[in-house]
Amino acid sequence: MSARRPQPHAKGAPLPPARAAALAALDKVLRKGQEVQAALDAVLADAAARNEASARANASKASASNSTTHVANASSTTPDGSALRHAGISRQDAALATELVYGYLRSEIRISWLLRRFLTAPEKLPPEALLTLGVAAHEIVHLDRIPDYAAVDWAVTHIRQRFGPGLGKLANAVLRNVARLGGDARNAEMYHADLPDPRDFLSVHHAAPRWLVDLWCDAYGMDRATDLLASSAQAPAPAVRVNAARPGWQTLRDQLIADHGGTACGHAGVVFPVGGFPAEVAALERAGLLSRQGAASQEVLDALRPDTWEGPVWDACCGRGGKALALLERGVDVGLCSDPNAGRLRGLRADAERLGLAVPAIVRASATQPPCATDGTCPAGGPGGPARPVPPVQPVTPDTPVTNVGTASAGAFRTILIDAPCSGLGTLSRRPDIKLRRSPADLDALAALQGRILDAALSVLPTGGRLVYITCTLNPAENEAQVERLLSPTGAASAAPVIVEAQHTTPADTPAREFFFGVVLRKG
Known part of the structure; x- marks a missing residue:
């Protein structure tokens, strides 16, 4: 129908800056698959750039008709463009946009279920109109400081201007119906009444994919799964x-x-x-003087007693180096950091310099094929095993030389830290877009990758050395099953036995609302 096609914006109230930014960022996440914080940062940066360009243009016009003194006085109030950065989207608007983006992603499954109570065919609506309804419904249900009429007004106005009066009337009716639910929209009893299956209820009420509900219920039982789901649907505590x-x-x-x-x-x-x-x-x-790092991430590292690790330590999946830098700050001998992502490694170097720490050796390498021998080979099966070629180590930046771990013997690193790539199911409160991107097939692929990384690390770890394995997920296949395989005499590539020295899982009632798993294994 022509009324449902996007129309040029009609004259009238413009879309409020926070809502405009939220819709643009969510479009990048939902339609283009971008990571949530990167999408939000890009939208806010674009808004700041447009505002700054507009302000400069206005200042240029003003300079043609005002005195030089007047222009100098005006520019002195905006040093380095700091005021211009928030000329059109204030700090308050940026904060609201952030809440709308993250809050909507955390609650999307619940909000979509509520909207379907009042929409006969939501799939036939333009995606932009449906997203607008969802964001406004999130405001009505979850943001007490925003009056219901304000949420209804901006969304109806936007949909009417974009898609015509017909969809505008529909949006008005749907959102007013959502508002009439009042506190019932957050009351578990309403969901229980319409969702008799306990797992369907958990999925909708806590806005989690059904496969995740099944995974956690089967692995941890209904009570603990309920606690985990409830925590994951809330904002995390900053740390x-x-x-x-x-x-x-x-x-x-x-x-x-x-x-x-x-x-x-x-x-x-x-x-x-x-x-x-x-x-x-x-x-x-x-x-x-400090760095931002989640509480659960700090706690899992501390619980694994890093002060007892024998150095030097090799962080083989270092990313931007949050854990490596934490170790260096407390005096642990970190000799090498490696990761396949050059951008993250550059960030690690910058953070180490910001913190006043000696920058460890940094190489770009995959943990599945660690660069670890003086002659360009690594033992593939432990001491005396056959050797395999090692791919060349790539420098972090073309003009900055990095130290190659090949300058030391394969047995130089007495502890290998694997902060493994994982499904991230323990960080849904901070990264709610993971719920949209992950699938059970992804979990299987990640578990296989983790197995290859662990086997590669064990193959170069000397006898008596420690292997530290950490994930930010709650999934037995990525956590406990990996440990059980390494403990099995026939499960790991290394013939040497391993024993568990320490193990930690974030408790379900943590105020951090994030969950990590960690274990320390000693190679016999």
Whole structure:
């Protein structure tokens, strides 16, 4: 129908900046498959650039008709464009856009179910119109500080201007029906009444894919799965890691706890109440006094007793180096960091310099084929096993030389840390877009990759060395089953036996609302 085709924007109230940014970012996530934070950052950066260009154009026009003194006084109020950056999308709008994007993704399954109660054929609506209804419904159901009429008004106006009066009337009726639900929209009883199957109820009420509900119920039982699902559907508590390499770090940690109602976590961390980072965190971060790192990530590392690890340590899946830097801050001998992603490695180098830490050797390499021998070969089956060629190590940047682990013998690294690529199911509160991208087939592929990485690490780990394995997921195939395979006499590629020295799983009632698994294995 022609009324449902996008129409040029009619004259009238423009789409509010926060809603415009949220819809644009969600389109990138849902339609283009971008990662949520990258999509949101891109949209906000584009808005800032447009605002700055517009402000400069206006300033240029003004300079033609005003005195030089007047222009100088005006420019002095916006040093480095800082005020222009928020000229059209304020900090408040940016914060609301962030809440709308993350909140909608966390609740999308529940919101879609609610909308279907009042839509006979939602699949026939234009995707933009359906997304607009979903974001507005999320505001009505979950954001108490926004009046229902305000959420209805912007969404109906936008849909009417884009798709015509017919869909505008439909949007008005649907959203008013959602608003009439009142508190029932968050009340478990309403969902129980329409969803008699307990797992269907958990899926809708906690906005989780049914396959994930089945996975956690089968693995952990209904009660624990319910707790995990409830935590994963809420915003995580923000946390920082105070730089323990700086003098007086304990005083800074204690001050942050006292000033902001925080609690200690891990070795040098602070977890704050849900609602955002304190204002001074950005300045302290720039000064190298702290870094942003999730509480559960800090806790799993501390629970595995890194002070007892024999060095040097090789972080073979270092990413941007959050855990490697945490180890360096507490004096652990990290000799090498490797990862296949050059961009992340450049970030690691920059963060190490910001924190005032000696930059460890950094190489670009896959953990499935570690570069680890002086003669260009690695033992594939433990001591005395056949050798395999090692692919060339690629430098992190063309003009910055990096140290090759090949300068040391294969047995130089007494501890290998595998912060493994995983399904990320323990981080749904922080990365809710994972629910849209993951499938059971992805979990199988990741488990296979983890197995190859673990076997490669064991093949170069000397006798008596430690293998530390960490994931940010809750999936037995990626966690406990990997350990069981390595403990089996016939399960791992290495013939040497391994024993478990320490193991940790984040408890379901953690205030962090994120979940990690970790284990320390010693090679016999």
